[in-house]
Amino acid sequence: MINRRALSAALVASLPLMATLGAPAFASDDLRKITFVQPSPSAINSFPVFVAIGEGFFEEEGLEVTVEAINGSGAVLQALSAGQAHFGRPGPGPLIAARTRGVDAVHIYNVAARSNFGIAVQEGSDYQSVEELRGKVIGTGTADGAEVGFARNVMTGAGMKDGEDYEFLTVGDGGPATAAFLNGEIEAYSASTADTAILNQRGMAVRDITPAEFGRFFGNGIATLGDTIRNDRALVEAWSRAFAKGHAFALDDANREAVLAHLAAGNPQEGEDKEFQAALFDAVRSKTIPAEGGEGLGWYPAEVWQEWQDALVAGGEVDGPLEDLSAAWTNEFAKIGREAVN
CATH class of the missing domain: 3.40.190.10 (Periplasmic binding protein-like II)
Structure with a gap:
Protein backbone atom coordinates (compact mmCIF):
# COMPACT_ATOMS: atom_id res chain seq x y z
CA MET A 1 0.00 0.00 0.00
CA ILE A 2 1.16 3.51 -0.75
CA ASN A 3 0.43 5.51 2.39
CA ARG A 4 1.44 9.15 2.65
CA ARG A 5 1.89 9.02 6.40
CA ALA A 6 4.13 5.97 6.23
CA LEU A 7 6.20 7.65 3.56
CA SER A 8 6.37 11.14 5.07
CA ALA A 9 9.48 10.70 7.17
CA ALA A 10 11.41 9.11 4.33
CA LEU A 11 10.22 11.61 1.75
CA VAL A 12 10.97 14.69 3.83
CA ALA A 13 14.52 13.44 4.13
CA SER A 14 14.91 12.45 0.49
CA LEU A 15 13.09 15.20 -1.37
CA PRO A 16 15.59 17.98 -0.73
CA LEU A 17 18.23 15.79 -2.37
CA MET A 18 15.96 14.95 -5.28
CA ALA A 19 15.11 18.60 -5.77
CA THR A 20 18.51 19.34 -7.29
CA LEU A 21 18.23 16.86 -10.16
CA GLY A 22 18.57 18.08 -13.73
CA ALA A 23 21.28 19.80 -15.70
CA PRO A 24 22.28 22.88 -13.65
CA ALA A 25 22.21 26.19 -15.47
CA PHE A 26 24.09 27.91 -12.63
CA ALA A 27 26.63 26.96 -10.02
CA SER A 28 24.83 25.93 -6.85
CA ASP A 29 26.12 28.95 -4.93
CA ASP A 30 24.51 31.24 -7.51
CA LEU A 31 21.03 29.78 -7.02
CA ARG A 32 18.52 31.16 -4.56
CA LYS A 33 17.38 28.37 -2.26
CA ILE A 34 13.61 28.24 -1.67
CA THR A 35 11.23 25.71 -0.12
CA PHE A 36 7.98 24.30 -1.46
CA VAL A 37 5.67 22.36 0.89
CA GLN A 38 3.08 19.87 -0.31
CA PRO A 39 0.25 18.26 1.70
CA SER A 40 1.34 14.68 0.97
CA PRO A 41 4.53 12.91 -0.16
CA SER A 42 3.16 12.19 -3.64
CA ALA A 43 5.31 13.60 -6.44
CA ILE A 44 2.47 12.93 -8.87
CA ASN A 45 0.07 15.24 -7.04
CA SER A 46 2.63 18.06 -7.43
CA PHE A 47 3.87 16.90 -10.83
CA PRO A 48 4.57 20.36 -12.36
CA VAL A 49 7.05 21.08 -9.55
CA PHE A 50 9.02 17.87 -10.03
CA VAL A 51 9.00 18.23 -13.81
CA ALA A 52 10.22 21.83 -13.53
CA ILE A 53 12.99 20.63 -11.21
CA GLY A 54 14.00 17.74 -13.46
CA GLU A 55 13.95 19.79 -16.65
CA GLY A 56 15.95 22.62 -15.08
CA PHE A 57 13.20 25.24 -15.44
CA PHE A 58 13.68 26.48 -11.88
CA GLU A 59 17.43 26.65 -12.32
CA GLU A 60 16.93 28.74 -15.44
CA GLU A 61 15.15 31.21 -13.16
CA GLY A 62 18.01 31.12 -10.65
CA LEU A 63 16.16 28.97 -8.11
CA GLU A 64 17.06 25.80 -6.23
CA VAL A 65 13.86 24.25 -4.92
CA THR A 66 13.66 22.04 -1.86
CA VAL A 67 10.41 20.06 -1.59
CA GLU A 68 9.06 18.97 1.76
CA ALA A 69 6.00 16.81 2.42
CA ILE A 70 3.81 17.60 5.41
CA ASN A 71 0.39 16.47 6.53
CA GLY A 72 -2.52 18.30 4.90
CA SER A 73 -3.42 21.80 3.74
CA GLY A 74 -3.61 23.14 7.28
CA ALA A 75 0.03 22.25 7.86
CA VAL A 76 1.00 23.77 4.50
CA LEU A 77 -0.59 27.09 5.47
CA GLN A 78 1.06 26.97 8.90
CA ALA A 79 4.45 26.46 7.25
CA LEU A 80 3.86 29.44 4.95
CA SER A 81 2.70 31.73 7.74
CA ALA A 82 5.63 30.70 9.94
CA GLY A 83 8.13 31.57 7.20
CA GLN A 84 9.23 27.96 6.83
CA ALA A 85 8.35 27.83 3.12
CA HIS A 86 7.98 30.20 0.20
CA PHE A 87 5.28 28.32 -1.72
CA GLY A 88 2.81 25.54 -0.95
CA ARG A 89 -0.15 23.63 -2.40
CA PRO A 90 -3.16 24.01 -0.08
CA GLY A 91 -6.84 23.65 -0.91
CA PRO A 92 -9.14 26.67 -1.35
CA GLY A 93 -11.31 25.84 1.66
CA PRO A 94 -8.42 25.73 4.15
CA LEU A 95 -6.97 28.89 2.59
CA ILE A 96 -10.21 30.84 3.04
CA ALA A 97 -10.48 29.56 6.61
CA ALA A 98 -6.88 30.60 7.29
CA ARG A 99 -7.55 34.09 5.98
CA THR A 100 -10.42 34.47 8.47
CA ARG A 101 -7.76 33.91 11.16
CA GLY A 102 -5.51 36.62 9.74
CA VAL A 103 -3.18 34.48 7.59
CA ASP A 104 -2.44 36.48 4.43
CA ALA A 105 -2.13 33.47 2.11
CA VAL A 106 -2.92 33.94 -1.58
CA HIS A 107 -3.56 31.37 -4.29
CA ILE A 108 -1.57 32.23 -7.42
CA TYR A 109 -2.03 29.19 -9.71
CA ASN A 110 -5.04 26.88 -10.10
CA VAL A 111 -3.41 23.45 -10.33
CA ALA A 112 -6.47 21.22 -9.88
CA ALA A 113 -8.74 23.16 -12.20
CA ARG A 114 -11.37 20.42 -11.94
CA SER A 115 -12.36 18.96 -8.63
CA ASN A 116 -9.76 16.46 -7.49
CA PHE A 217 -15.06 23.16 -7.47
CA PHE A 218 -11.35 23.41 -8.20
CA GLY A 219 -8.95 21.81 -5.74
CA ASN A 220 -5.47 22.51 -4.41
CA GLY A 221 -3.42 25.26 -5.99
CA ILE A 222 -0.14 27.06 -5.53
CA ALA A 223 -0.13 29.62 -2.72
CA THR A 224 2.28 32.09 -1.20
CA LEU A 225 1.95 34.95 1.25
CA GLY A 226 0.69 38.38 0.30
CA ASP A 227 3.83 39.82 1.84
CA THR A 228 5.94 37.76 -0.57
CA ILE A 229 3.95 39.08 -3.53
CA ARG A 230 4.35 42.68 -2.36
CA ASN A 231 8.00 42.58 -1.29
CA ASP A 232 9.55 39.79 -3.36
CA ARG A 233 7.59 39.95 -6.59
CA ALA A 234 10.55 38.87 -8.73
CA LEU A 235 10.62 35.56 -6.86
CA VAL A 236 6.91 34.94 -7.42
CA GLU A 237 7.24 35.74 -11.11
CA ALA A 238 10.28 33.45 -11.47
CA TRP A 239 8.46 30.62 -9.68
CA SER A 240 5.37 31.13 -11.85
CA ARG A 241 7.31 30.96 -15.12
CA ALA A 242 9.15 27.78 -14.12
CA PHE A 243 6.05 26.10 -12.70
CA ALA A 244 3.96 26.87 -15.79
CA LYS A 245 6.69 25.47 -18.03
CA GLY A 246 6.75 22.28 -15.97
CA HIS A 247 2.97 22.00 -16.19
CA ALA A 248 2.87 22.52 -19.95
CA PHE A 249 5.79 20.11 -20.50
CA ALA A 250 3.97 17.38 -18.55
CA LEU A 251 0.76 17.81 -20.57
CA ASP A 252 2.60 17.00 -23.82
CA ASP A 253 2.44 13.24 -24.41
CA ALA A 254 5.69 13.46 -26.35
CA ASN A 255 7.41 14.10 -23.00
CA ARG A 256 5.70 11.29 -21.12
CA GLU A 257 8.77 9.10 -20.55
CA ALA A 258 10.82 12.01 -19.21
CA VAL A 259 7.94 13.16 -16.98
CA LEU A 260 7.49 9.75 -15.37
CA ALA A 261 11.25 9.54 -14.78
CA HIS A 262 11.22 12.91 -12.98
CA LEU A 263 8.29 11.78 -10.83
CA ALA A 264 10.03 8.52 -9.95
CA ALA A 265 13.09 10.54 -8.88
CA GLY A 266 10.87 12.65 -6.65
CA ASN A 267 9.09 9.68 -5.07
CA PRO A 268 10.85 6.37 -5.75
CA GLN A 269 8.05 4.39 -4.06
CA GLU A 270 5.49 5.68 -6.55
CA GLY A 271 7.84 4.76 -9.39
CA GLU A 272 8.32 1.13 -8.35
CA ASP A 273 5.12 -0.01 -10.07
CA LYS A 274 5.37 1.59 -13.52
CA GLU A 275 1.85 0.67 -14.57
CA PHE A 276 0.34 2.09 -11.42
CA GLN A 277 2.49 5.23 -11.62
CA ALA A 278 1.37 5.88 -15.19
CA ALA A 279 -2.31 5.35 -14.36
CA LEU A 280 -2.15 7.60 -11.32
CA PHE A 281 -0.36 10.32 -13.28
CA ASP A 282 -3.03 10.19 -16.00
CA ALA A 283 -5.78 10.53 -13.40
CA VAL A 284 -4.15 13.47 -11.62
CA ARG A 285 -3.05 15.21 -14.82
CA SER A 286 -6.60 15.13 -16.23
CA LYS A 287 -7.83 17.20 -13.28
CA THR A 288 -5.38 20.01 -14.09
CA ILE A 289 -6.79 20.68 -17.56
CA PRO A 290 -9.31 23.56 -17.42
CA ALA A 291 -12.86 22.97 -18.55
CA GLU A 292 -13.90 24.32 -21.93
CA GLY A 293 -14.41 28.05 -21.90
CA GLY A 294 -11.68 28.65 -19.32
CA GLU A 295 -8.88 31.17 -19.64
CA GLY A 296 -6.04 28.66 -19.73
CA LEU A 297 -3.75 26.82 -17.35
CA GLY A 298 -3.63 28.15 -13.81
CA TRP A 299 -6.63 30.47 -14.17
CA TYR A 300 -9.14 30.93 -11.34
CA PRO A 301 -12.86 31.55 -12.00
CA ALA A 302 -14.08 34.24 -9.60
CA GLU A 303 -17.57 32.79 -9.38
CA VAL A 304 -16.31 29.45 -8.03
CA TRP A 305 -14.31 31.22 -5.32
CA GLN A 306 -17.61 32.79 -4.27
CA GLU A 307 -19.30 29.39 -4.29
CA TRP A 308 -16.50 27.93 -2.19
CA GLN A 309 -16.90 30.69 0.38
CA ASP A 310 -20.69 30.43 0.41
CA ALA A 311 -20.43 26.70 1.07
CA LEU A 312 -17.93 27.19 3.90
CA VAL A 313 -20.17 29.76 5.57
CA ALA A 314 -23.27 27.58 5.13
CA GLY A 315 -21.44 24.58 6.55
CA GLY A 316 -20.20 26.52 9.57
CA GLU A 317 -16.54 26.04 8.67
CA VAL A 318 -16.04 29.82 8.84
CA ASP A 319 -18.08 32.30 10.85
CA GLY A 320 -18.77 34.60 7.94
CA PRO A 321 -17.52 35.80 4.55
CA LEU A 322 -14.19 37.51 4.11
CA GLU A 323 -14.25 41.27 3.86
CA ASP A 324 -12.48 41.00 0.51
CA LEU A 325 -12.61 37.54 -1.05
CA SER A 326 -10.70 38.73 -4.12
CA ALA A 327 -7.60 39.19 -1.95
CA ALA A 328 -7.46 35.40 -1.48
CA TRP A 329 -6.47 34.75 -5.08
CA THR A 330 -5.02 36.35 -8.19
CA ASN A 331 -4.70 35.46 -11.87
CA GLU A 332 -1.78 37.80 -12.57
CA PHE A 333 0.87 35.13 -12.10
CA ALA A 334 -1.01 32.53 -14.13
CA LYS A 335 -0.88 35.08 -16.94
CA ILE A 336 2.86 35.51 -16.46
CA GLY A 337 3.29 31.75 -16.56
CA ARG A 338 1.21 31.44 -19.69
CA GLU A 339 3.27 34.11 -21.42
CA ALA A 340 6.45 32.21 -20.49
CA VAL A 341 5.08 29.01 -22.04
CA ASN A 342 3.90 30.72 -25.20
Whole structure:
Protein backbone atom coordinates (compact mmCIF):
# COMPACT_ATOMS: atom_id res chain seq x y z
CA MET A 1 0.00 0.00 0.00
CA ILE A 2 1.16 3.51 -0.75
CA ASN A 3 0.43 5.51 2.39
CA ARG A 4 1.44 9.15 2.65
CA ARG A 5 1.89 9.02 6.40
CA ALA A 6 4.13 5.97 6.23
CA LEU A 7 6.20 7.65 3.56
CA SER A 8 6.37 11.14 5.07
CA ALA A 9 9.48 10.70 7.17
CA ALA A 10 11.41 9.11 4.33
CA LEU A 11 10.22 11.61 1.75
CA VAL A 12 10.97 14.69 3.83
CA ALA A 13 14.52 13.44 4.13
CA SER A 14 14.91 12.45 0.49
CA LEU A 15 13.09 15.20 -1.37
CA PRO A 16 15.59 17.98 -0.73
CA LEU A 17 18.23 15.79 -2.37
CA MET A 18 15.96 14.95 -5.28
CA ALA A 19 15.11 18.60 -5.77
CA THR A 20 18.51 19.34 -7.29
CA LEU A 21 18.23 16.86 -10.16
CA GLY A 22 18.57 18.08 -13.73
CA ALA A 23 21.28 19.80 -15.70
CA PRO A 24 22.28 22.88 -13.65
CA ALA A 25 22.21 26.19 -15.47
CA PHE A 26 24.09 27.91 -12.63
CA ALA A 27 26.63 26.96 -10.02
CA SER A 28 24.83 25.93 -6.85
CA ASP A 29 26.12 28.95 -4.93
CA ASP A 30 24.51 31.24 -7.51
CA LEU A 31 21.03 29.78 -7.02
CA ARG A 32 18.52 31.16 -4.56
CA LYS A 33 17.38 28.37 -2.26
CA ILE A 34 13.61 28.24 -1.67
CA THR A 35 11.23 25.71 -0.12
CA PHE A 36 7.98 24.30 -1.46
CA VAL A 37 5.67 22.36 0.89
CA GLN A 38 3.08 19.87 -0.31
CA PRO A 39 0.25 18.26 1.70
CA SER A 40 1.34 14.68 0.97
CA PRO A 41 4.53 12.91 -0.16
CA SER A 42 3.16 12.19 -3.64
CA ALA A 43 5.31 13.60 -6.44
CA ILE A 44 2.47 12.93 -8.87
CA ASN A 45 0.07 15.24 -7.04
CA SER A 46 2.63 18.06 -7.43
CA PHE A 47 3.87 16.90 -10.83
CA PRO A 48 4.57 20.36 -12.36
CA VAL A 49 7.05 21.08 -9.55
CA PHE A 50 9.02 17.87 -10.03
CA VAL A 51 9.00 18.23 -13.81
CA ALA A 52 10.22 21.83 -13.53
CA ILE A 53 12.99 20.63 -11.21
CA GLY A 54 14.00 17.74 -13.46
CA GLU A 55 13.95 19.79 -16.65
CA GLY A 56 15.95 22.62 -15.08
CA PHE A 57 13.20 25.24 -15.44
CA PHE A 58 13.68 26.48 -11.88
CA GLU A 59 17.43 26.65 -12.32
CA GLU A 60 16.93 28.74 -15.44
CA GLU A 61 15.15 31.21 -13.16
CA GLY A 62 18.01 31.12 -10.65
CA LEU A 63 16.16 28.97 -8.11
CA GLU A 64 17.06 25.80 -6.23
CA VAL A 65 13.86 24.25 -4.92
CA THR A 66 13.66 22.04 -1.86
CA VAL A 67 10.41 20.06 -1.59
CA GLU A 68 9.06 18.97 1.76
CA ALA A 69 6.00 16.81 2.42
CA ILE A 70 3.81 17.60 5.41
CA ASN A 71 0.39 16.47 6.53
CA GLY A 72 -2.52 18.30 4.90
CA SER A 73 -3.42 21.80 3.74
CA GLY A 74 -3.61 23.14 7.28
CA ALA A 75 0.03 22.25 7.86
CA VAL A 76 1.00 23.77 4.50
CA LEU A 77 -0.59 27.09 5.47
CA GLN A 78 1.06 26.97 8.90
CA ALA A 79 4.45 26.46 7.25
CA LEU A 80 3.86 29.44 4.95
CA SER A 81 2.70 31.73 7.74
CA ALA A 82 5.63 30.70 9.94
CA GLY A 83 8.13 31.57 7.20
CA GLN A 84 9.23 27.96 6.83
CA ALA A 85 8.35 27.83 3.12
CA HIS A 86 7.98 30.20 0.20
CA PHE A 87 5.28 28.32 -1.72
CA GLY A 88 2.81 25.54 -0.95
CA ARG A 89 -0.15 23.63 -2.40
CA PRO A 90 -3.16 24.01 -0.08
CA GLY A 91 -6.84 23.65 -0.91
CA PRO A 92 -9.14 26.67 -1.35
CA GLY A 93 -11.31 25.84 1.66
CA PRO A 94 -8.42 25.73 4.15
CA LEU A 95 -6.97 28.89 2.59
CA ILE A 96 -10.21 30.84 3.04
CA ALA A 97 -10.48 29.56 6.61
CA ALA A 98 -6.88 30.60 7.29
CA ARG A 99 -7.55 34.09 5.98
CA THR A 100 -10.42 34.47 8.47
CA ARG A 101 -7.76 33.91 11.16
CA GLY A 102 -5.51 36.62 9.74
CA VAL A 103 -3.18 34.48 7.59
CA ASP A 104 -2.44 36.48 4.43
CA ALA A 105 -2.13 33.47 2.11
CA VAL A 106 -2.92 33.94 -1.58
CA HIS A 107 -3.56 31.37 -4.29
CA ILE A 108 -1.57 32.23 -7.42
CA TYR A 109 -2.03 29.19 -9.71
CA ASN A 110 -5.04 26.88 -10.10
CA VAL A 111 -3.41 23.45 -10.33
CA ALA A 112 -6.47 21.22 -9.88
CA ALA A 113 -8.74 23.16 -12.20
CA ARG A 114 -11.37 20.42 -11.94
CA SER A 115 -12.36 18.96 -8.63
CA ASN A 116 -9.76 16.46 -7.49
CA PHE A 117 -11.90 15.22 -4.62
CA GLY A 118 -14.95 13.03 -4.36
CA ILE A 119 -16.99 11.06 -1.85
CA ALA A 120 -16.37 7.38 -2.52
CA VAL A 121 -18.15 4.25 -1.29
CA GLN A 122 -17.27 0.59 -1.70
CA GLU A 123 -18.10 -0.72 -5.16
CA GLY A 124 -20.53 -3.34 -3.84
CA SER A 125 -22.37 -1.10 -1.39
CA ASP A 126 -25.99 -0.06 -1.81
CA TYR A 127 -25.24 3.67 -1.55
CA GLN A 128 -26.08 5.53 -4.75
CA SER A 129 -26.21 9.16 -3.54
CA VAL A 130 -24.75 11.32 -0.80
CA GLU A 131 -28.26 11.80 0.64
CA GLU A 132 -28.14 8.13 1.68
CA LEU A 133 -25.16 8.87 3.95
CA ARG A 134 -27.36 10.59 6.53
CA GLY A 135 -26.38 9.28 9.94
CA LYS A 136 -23.21 7.66 8.59
CA VAL A 137 -19.48 8.15 9.15
CA ILE A 138 -17.31 9.57 6.35
CA GLY A 139 -13.59 8.89 6.51
CA THR A 140 -10.96 11.49 5.67
CA GLY A 141 -7.22 11.34 5.13
CA THR A 142 -6.45 14.30 7.41
CA ALA A 143 -8.35 16.26 10.03
CA ASP A 144 -8.10 19.63 8.32
CA GLY A 145 -7.13 18.94 4.73
CA ALA A 146 -8.87 20.13 1.58
CA GLU A 147 -10.80 16.85 1.33
CA VAL A 148 -12.66 17.73 4.56
CA GLY A 149 -13.83 21.10 3.27
CA PHE A 150 -14.88 19.57 -0.03
CA ALA A 151 -16.91 16.80 1.62
CA ARG A 152 -18.55 19.25 4.03
CA ASN A 153 -19.44 21.39 1.00
CA VAL A 154 -21.10 18.42 -0.72
CA MET A 155 -22.99 17.34 2.38
CA THR A 156 -24.18 20.90 3.05
CA GLY A 157 -25.54 20.92 -0.49
CA ALA A 158 -27.52 17.83 0.42
CA GLY A 159 -29.01 19.59 3.44
CA MET A 160 -26.88 17.90 6.08
CA LYS A 161 -24.72 19.35 8.85
CA ASP A 162 -21.45 17.98 10.17
CA GLY A 163 -21.83 16.50 13.66
CA GLU A 164 -25.61 16.30 13.44
CA ASP A 165 -26.51 14.44 10.25
CA TYR A 166 -23.18 12.68 9.64
CA GLU A 167 -19.71 12.49 11.15
CA PHE A 168 -16.15 12.74 9.88
CA LEU A 169 -13.50 10.31 11.08
CA THR A 170 -9.81 10.84 10.32
CA VAL A 171 -8.54 7.44 9.21
CA GLY A 172 -5.57 8.24 6.98
CA ASP A 173 -5.26 6.93 3.45
CA GLY A 174 -4.09 3.85 1.57
CA GLY A 175 -3.93 0.90 3.98
CA PRO A 176 -5.62 2.63 6.95
CA ALA A 177 -8.51 3.77 4.75
CA THR A 178 -8.94 0.23 3.44
CA ALA A 179 -8.94 -1.12 6.99
CA ALA A 180 -11.54 1.46 8.04
CA PHE A 181 -13.85 0.29 5.26
CA LEU A 182 -13.33 -3.39 6.05
CA ASN A 183 -13.80 -2.89 9.79
CA GLY A 184 -17.04 -0.98 9.29
CA GLU A 185 -15.65 2.20 10.84
CA ILE A 186 -16.68 4.24 7.79
CA GLU A 187 -19.35 3.94 5.11
CA ALA A 188 -17.78 6.47 2.75
CA TYR A 189 -14.45 8.18 2.21
CA SER A 190 -13.65 11.72 1.08
CA ALA A 191 -10.88 10.95 -1.36
CA SER A 192 -8.62 12.76 -3.77
CA THR A 193 -8.17 11.48 -7.30
CA ALA A 194 -4.91 9.90 -6.15
CA ASP A 195 -6.50 8.31 -3.07
CA THR A 196 -9.25 6.71 -5.18
CA ALA A 197 -6.73 5.39 -7.70
CA ILE A 198 -4.61 3.91 -4.90
CA LEU A 199 -7.58 2.18 -3.27
CA ASN A 200 -8.77 0.70 -6.58
CA GLN A 201 -5.27 -0.34 -7.62
CA ARG A 202 -4.61 -2.05 -4.30
CA GLY A 203 -7.80 -4.11 -4.19
CA MET A 204 -10.35 -1.91 -2.41
CA ALA A 205 -12.77 -1.17 -5.26
CA VAL A 206 -14.62 2.11 -4.70
CA ARG A 207 -16.89 4.33 -6.76
CA ASP A 208 -17.60 8.05 -6.59
CA ILE A 209 -21.13 9.18 -5.66
CA THR A 210 -20.41 12.93 -5.65
CA PRO A 211 -23.08 14.96 -7.49
CA ALA A 212 -21.80 16.08 -10.90
CA GLU A 213 -22.29 19.78 -10.17
CA PHE A 214 -19.43 19.71 -7.66
CA GLY A 215 -16.94 18.98 -10.44
CA ARG A 216 -16.54 22.73 -10.95
CA PHE A 217 -15.06 23.16 -7.47
CA PHE A 218 -11.35 23.41 -8.20
CA GLY A 219 -8.95 21.81 -5.74
CA ASN A 220 -5.47 22.51 -4.41
CA GLY A 221 -3.42 25.26 -5.99
CA ILE A 222 -0.14 27.06 -5.53
CA ALA A 223 -0.13 29.62 -2.72
CA THR A 224 2.28 32.09 -1.20
CA LEU A 225 1.95 34.95 1.25
CA GLY A 226 0.69 38.38 0.30
CA ASP A 227 3.83 39.82 1.84
CA THR A 228 5.94 37.76 -0.57
CA ILE A 229 3.95 39.08 -3.53
CA ARG A 230 4.35 42.68 -2.36
CA ASN A 231 8.00 42.58 -1.29
CA ASP A 232 9.55 39.79 -3.36
CA ARG A 233 7.59 39.95 -6.59
CA ALA A 234 10.55 38.87 -8.73
CA LEU A 235 10.62 35.56 -6.86
CA VAL A 236 6.91 34.94 -7.42
CA GLU A 237 7.24 35.74 -11.11
CA ALA A 238 10.28 33.45 -11.47
CA TRP A 239 8.46 30.62 -9.68
CA SER A 240 5.37 31.13 -11.85
CA ARG A 241 7.31 30.96 -15.12
CA ALA A 242 9.15 27.78 -14.12
CA PHE A 243 6.05 26.10 -12.70
CA ALA A 244 3.96 26.87 -15.79
CA LYS A 245 6.69 25.47 -18.03
CA GLY A 246 6.75 22.28 -15.97
CA HIS A 247 2.97 22.00 -16.19
CA ALA A 248 2.87 22.52 -19.95
CA PHE A 249 5.79 20.11 -20.50
CA ALA A 250 3.97 17.38 -18.55
CA LEU A 251 0.76 17.81 -20.57
CA ASP A 252 2.60 17.00 -23.82
CA ASP A 253 2.44 13.24 -24.41
CA ALA A 254 5.69 13.46 -26.35
CA ASN A 255 7.41 14.10 -23.00
CA ARG A 256 5.70 11.29 -21.12
CA GLU A 257 8.77 9.10 -20.55
CA ALA A 258 10.82 12.01 -19.21
CA VAL A 259 7.94 13.16 -16.98
CA LEU A 260 7.49 9.75 -15.37
CA ALA A 261 11.25 9.54 -14.78
CA HIS A 262 11.22 12.91 -12.98
CA LEU A 263 8.29 11.78 -10.83
CA ALA A 264 10.03 8.52 -9.95
CA ALA A 265 13.09 10.54 -8.88
CA GLY A 266 10.87 12.65 -6.65
CA ASN A 267 9.09 9.68 -5.07
CA PRO A 268 10.85 6.37 -5.75
CA GLN A 269 8.05 4.39 -4.06
CA GLU A 270 5.49 5.68 -6.55
CA GLY A 271 7.84 4.76 -9.39
CA GLU A 272 8.32 1.13 -8.35
CA ASP A 273 5.12 -0.01 -10.07
CA LYS A 274 5.37 1.59 -13.52
CA GLU A 275 1.85 0.67 -14.57
CA PHE A 276 0.34 2.09 -11.42
CA GLN A 277 2.49 5.23 -11.62
CA ALA A 278 1.37 5.88 -15.19
CA ALA A 279 -2.31 5.35 -14.36
CA LEU A 280 -2.15 7.60 -11.32
CA PHE A 281 -0.36 10.32 -13.28
CA ASP A 282 -3.03 10.19 -16.00
CA ALA A 283 -5.78 10.53 -13.40
CA VAL A 284 -4.15 13.47 -11.62
CA ARG A 285 -3.05 15.21 -14.82
CA SER A 286 -6.60 15.13 -16.23
CA LYS A 287 -7.83 17.20 -13.28
CA THR A 288 -5.38 20.01 -14.09
CA ILE A 289 -6.79 20.68 -17.56
CA PRO A 290 -9.31 23.56 -17.42
CA ALA A 291 -12.86 22.97 -18.55
CA GLU A 292 -13.90 24.32 -21.93
CA GLY A 293 -14.41 28.05 -21.90
CA GLY A 294 -11.68 28.65 -19.32
CA GLU A 295 -8.88 31.17 -19.64
CA GLY A 296 -6.04 28.66 -19.73
CA LEU A 297 -3.75 26.82 -17.35
CA GLY A 298 -3.63 28.15 -13.81
CA TRP A 299 -6.63 30.47 -14.17
CA TYR A 300 -9.14 30.93 -11.34
CA PRO A 301 -12.86 31.55 -12.00
CA ALA A 302 -14.08 34.24 -9.60
CA GLU A 303 -17.57 32.79 -9.38
CA VAL A 304 -16.31 29.45 -8.03
CA TRP A 305 -14.31 31.22 -5.32
CA GLN A 306 -17.61 32.79 -4.27
CA GLU A 307 -19.30 29.39 -4.29
CA TRP A 308 -16.50 27.93 -2.19
CA GLN A 309 -16.90 30.69 0.38
CA ASP A 310 -20.69 30.43 0.41
CA ALA A 311 -20.43 26.70 1.07
CA LEU A 312 -17.93 27.19 3.90
CA VAL A 313 -20.17 29.76 5.57
CA ALA A 314 -23.27 27.58 5.13
CA GLY A 315 -21.44 24.58 6.55
CA GLY A 316 -20.20 26.52 9.57
CA GLU A 317 -16.54 26.04 8.67
CA VAL A 318 -16.04 29.82 8.84
CA ASP A 319 -18.08 32.30 10.85
CA GLY A 320 -18.77 34.60 7.94
CA PRO A 321 -17.52 35.80 4.55
CA LEU A 322 -14.19 37.51 4.11
CA GLU A 323 -14.25 41.27 3.86
CA ASP A 324 -12.48 41.00 0.51
CA LEU A 325 -12.61 37.54 -1.05
CA SER A 326 -10.70 38.73 -4.12
CA ALA A 327 -7.60 39.19 -1.95
CA ALA A 328 -7.46 35.40 -1.48
CA TRP A 329 -6.47 34.75 -5.08
CA THR A 330 -5.02 36.35 -8.19
CA ASN A 331 -4.70 35.46 -11.87
CA GLU A 332 -1.78 37.80 -12.57
CA PHE A 333 0.87 35.13 -12.10
CA ALA A 334 -1.01 32.53 -14.13
CA LYS A 335 -0.88 35.08 -16.94
CA ILE A 336 2.86 35.51 -16.46
CA GLY A 337 3.29 31.75 -16.56
CA ARG A 338 1.21 31.44 -19.69
CA GLU A 339 3.27 34.11 -21.42
CA ALA A 340 6.45 32.21 -20.49
CA VAL A 341 5.08 29.01 -22.04
CA ASN A 342 3.90 30.72 -25.20
